[in-house]
Amino acid sequence: MKAIPAPQGLPLLGNTLQMPSRAPILFLEEMAGRYDEGIFQLDLVGRRVVFVHDPDLVAEVCDETRFYKGINPPLSIVRDFAGDGLFTARHDEPVWGHAHRILMPAFSQRSMKAYYPQMLEVAEQLIASWSRRQGEDLHVPDDMTRLTLDVISLTGFGYRFNSFDSPELHPFLRAMGGALTEAMHRNRQLPFVTKLKRKNEEAYQHDIKVMRDLVDDVIRQRRSTGAGGAKDLLGLMLEASDPKSGERLSDENIRNQVLTFLIAGHETTSGLLSFALYNLLRDPHALALAYDEVDRLLPGDEPPSYETVMKLDVIPRILEETLRIWSPIPAFAVNAFADDSIGGYPVAKDQPVVVLLPPLHRNPKAWERPDEFDIDRWLPEQKAQHHPGGYKPFGNGERACIGRQFALTEARLALAMILRRFAISDPSVYRMKIKQTLTLKPDEFTIRVRERRAHE
Numbered sequence: 001m002k003a004i005p006a007p008q009g010l011p012l013l014g015n016t017l018q019m020p021s022r023a024p025i026l027f028l029e030e031m032a033g034r035y036d037e038g039i040f041q042l043d044l045v046g047r048r049v050v051f052v053h054d055p056d057l058v059a060e061v062c063d064e065t066r067f068y069k070g071i072n073p074p075l076s077i078v079r080d081f082a083g084d085g086l087f088t089a090r091h092d093e094p095v096w097g098h099a100h101r102i103l104m105p106a107f108s109q110r111s112m113k114a115y116y117p118q119m120l121e122v123a124e125q126l127i128a129s130w131s132r133r134q135g136e137d138l139h140v141p142d143d144m145t146r147l148t149l150d151v152i153s154l155t156g157f158g159y160r161f162n163s164f165d166s167p168e169l170h171p172f173l174r175a176m177g178g179a180l181t182e183a184m185h186r187n188r189q190l191p192f193v194t195k196l197k198r199k200n201e202e203a204y205q206h207d208i209k210v211m212r213d214l215v216d217d218v219i220r221q222r223r224s225t226g227a228g229g230a231k232d233l234l235g236l237m238l239e240a241s242d243p244k245s246g247e248r249l250s251d252e253n254i255r256n257q258v259l260t261f262l263i264a265g266h267e268t269t270s271g272l273l274s275f276a277l278y279n280l281l282r283d284p285h286a287l288a289l290a291y292d293e294v295d296r297l298l299p300g301d302e303p304p305s306y307e308t309v310m311k312l313d314v315i316p317r318i319l320e321e322t323l324r325i326w327s328p329i330p331a332f333a334v335n336a337f338a339d340d341s342i343g344g345y346p347v348a349k350d351q352p353v354v355v356l357l358p359p360l361h362r363n364p365k366a367w368e369r370p371d372e373f374d375i376d377r378w379l380p381e382q383k384a385q386h387h388p389g390g391y392k393p394f395g396n397g398e399r400a401c402i403g404r405q406f407a408l409t410e411a412r413l414a415l416a417m418i419l420r421r422f423a424i425s426d427p428s429v430y431r432m433k434i435k436q437t438l439t440l441k442p443d444e445f446t447i448r449v450r451e452r453r454a455h456e
């Protein structure tokens with residue numbers, strides 16, 4: 001067996017202090033650049049963690065007969081508030097299967113079509129807001145967050161945040177950002193240090209309470225209006241039972257799922273749309289193709305139909321390539337079922353192995369000209385040749401993202417609506433600065449817009 005390469009660490013703390021608390025992904029990318037083998041290991045507060053970014057090794061750890069989704073730190077810390085919701089449920093918790101089967105119908109193609117009018121309604125609010133603010137610096141991640149939060153809460157739970165009515169982001173978002181950031185910090189703290197930081201603990205508990213109160217409000221509103229029979233996420237959770245076991249979800253689990261969807265259902269899509277606009281501003285050719293496509297398929301001011309949005313071709317390729325170059329979720333973890341080996345390296349039973357997406361998605365073994373933004377990679381003939389382990393923005397197997405189609409439908413629509421209406425520009429020449437709160441965003445990224453043609 002080969003030895004897994006590892007940088008020198010300190011006694012007790014190992015490599016913990018080398019990993020910065022702000023944007024640890026940048027440090028992990030630097031490590032990945034150092035180890036061409038596509039694998040390395042770190043000692044993080046006494047835990048040995050293996051990282052892989054070689055597509056062959058990734059294909060191996062994506063074999064679900066040998067590896068299962070690991071709920072290790074930081075996800076095990078996120079369980080403090082997301083509990084046994086789908087994202088943070090352990091692989092051996094039966095409630096994962098109950099909830100997964102109950103909720104699957106809410107992510108069918110037919111459901112996407114049913115959500116479409118509400119997706120459109122919120123996208124129109126974004127367009128109206130930008131139309132009023134032409135010539136101003138628009139904070140892209142904030143507005144994409146308004147859009148995606150309002151879409152998931154309206155389609156999933158019939159709940160309105162009305163985020164575009166307020167210049168401030170909703171308090172739920174501040175609490176969520178605080179709790180996710182704290183979870184990330186705790187990931188690199190010895191437990192006794194976490195205990196000593198009383199103020200942080202108080203703020204963490206406060207943030208969790210703000211989020212839980214909001215979730216209770218969402219559920220209370222639904223129960224009081226008695227929207228019985230609604231087939232959205234909340235309707236299914238309150239009324240449906242698992243077709244396999246007949247089990248219903250407990251009230252506690254429903255709260256965990258609502259919070260999970262409020263977070264997982266908007267953070268990532270907002271990052272995707274922000275990075276997509278960033279990429280388009282740096283690729284005039286792709287931008288011209290996108291303008292051309294929306295002018296052809298979405299002429300005039302009529303709201304586009306679901307069928308039209310499904311016909312788009314350039315915009316979906318822009319989104320795929322954005323997910324390759326800037327994956328909003330930068331990593332996911334699996335653990336080995338038994339003592340095993342990958343590519344001749346030993347992996348012990350239950351050993352956490354983290355798939356590092358940025359260096360995987362730019363790995364020259366899987367991608368030609370890996371640093372180049374090239375939407376033609378997603379033409380069908382080229383796509384058929386992609387390395388099977390080279391692209392994993394939505395995770396893997398049965399624990400892969402349940403909201404993938406939802407995110408892509410929403411993002412297609414939003415990007416098409418923006419480009420149909422506005423010419424986008426970046427007069428401040430933004431330089432990428434990553435903000436990490438478990439997911440990635442371009443920090444403080446602003447753009448300006450002006451109408452491309454006169455509107456009523």
Ligand code: HEM
Nearest residue numbers: 086087264265268269272329332393394395399401403407
């Ligand atoms: C799981 C990415 C949008 C709900 C995941 C995972 C990834 C991911 C990588 C697996 C994480 C892991 O293995 O630890 C993304 C990206 C998105 C996106 C890149 C947008 C571009 C959404 C949306 C929803 C959603 C819109 C909900 C409507 C979930 C849930 C899980 C999940 C519930 C857990 C699934 C399970 O384990 O059963 N997502 N996601 N995601 N995602 Fe997404």
